[in-house]
Amino acid sequence: MATLEQIASLVEQGKTDAASKYPRGLIGQPGVRECVRELIAEGMDPLRILNEALTPGIRALGKKFSEGTVFVPELLLAAKAMKAGVEEVMPHLQAGDIKTRGTVLLGTVQGDIHDIGKNLVKMLLEGVGWKIVDLGANVPSANFVASALEHKPDAIGLSALLTTTMETMRDVVKQLRDAEVNVPVLVGGAPLSHAFASEINAHYGEDPQAAIDILDRLLPDAG
Template sequence: MTETTDAPKDILANIAQCVQTGKADANMNIPMGSKGQPGVAEWVDQAIAKDVPPQTILAEGLMAGLQVIGKKFAANEVFIPEVLIAARAMHAGMNKLKPLFAEQDMPSRGTFVMGTVQGDLHDIGKNLVCMLLEGAGWRIIDVGVDCAPEKLVAAIKEHPDCAVGLSALLTTTMVAMGKAVSAIRESFPDKTVIVGGAPVTEEFAKEIGASGYAPDPSAAIDLLDRLQPAA
């Protein structure tokens, strides 16, 4: 933990540190022996009390902490559960900030519509992508498994600025992935559509007209940053 002063920069550093360790609030005993010490929620309260702008708390405290843990995950220094714990701690801070943002101003990296293609019932790859992207600041619209192309198109119509992710885990549902991309392209020719899943390859992604291929869930974050950079 940063040497505690009430200077805003130290408070922001403590928020970032607590996000990394997953300490959402004072009641949590993560890390072990830290029960009673302030966590993300309490440090965010302090930052608000010091009139630190909510955008600054979000960017330099919450997101800064999560970005560190994201980089550690990409470098195989931490596991997924540690990323999820950090994301949960970040949400504890976000909940404090929400009332300070008008609904339309709540900053977000963008909206991401994610589904497993028609005929495929596999959840876990899709869920992983959703979790990691949510942690990276994306608003997630999870349309589930066995998604018919019409369902995907309807979700995109509802969220026209979204990027889209498609997952397929069987050789026999890769064909459905191609059909889904075609259906999306018919209505939204320029839509960012990324694809992944065990049998999917870069070549296949190009062949079906997807915008990009992510070999694993964390690669989806970088891929989206390249294809649809933050405004």
């Protein structure tokens, strides 16, 4: 019989379903998809599966990534497993059952086409209940402002991998403040630092898990 703890562990290990080839020690064994189906068939509340198995699993893996004990491939596999579980749960939830934490606007600033880091942040934040408005990569400063005014997010995340685009982040933050968009701004990317983030009135996340931690701290009652 499947358990909530087993599903959380399978998410953490990136075991999507029985056909998954990873992890090798679990080849042919049930994955997240099968275990979620089993618990739903037995009558377990699907919201409980989401809150007590799927979300804790992705959080645990995110913390390991932050600690440097797992890497991007493991994070991607865990996100895929989490998505499979959510796909099984969603048809059994009533409208209004899932209360999102709030909305986060994400994008890679203009001049930078790298989006792997942004996409990892997106997957983890979605996994713990945030609604994401993803603007993509190479986003002009004005687009961040327009989208912020349209969607009214609870926070905004800016990504940049190139040192040449760091100053663009400063411009985005300035334009947001000039437009009276005063929600927290998170910044991340290889060339950044806490000092730079503080200088531009933003919050620095050194990895995807840090984005979760910052939002938990700044917006504990969001949603």
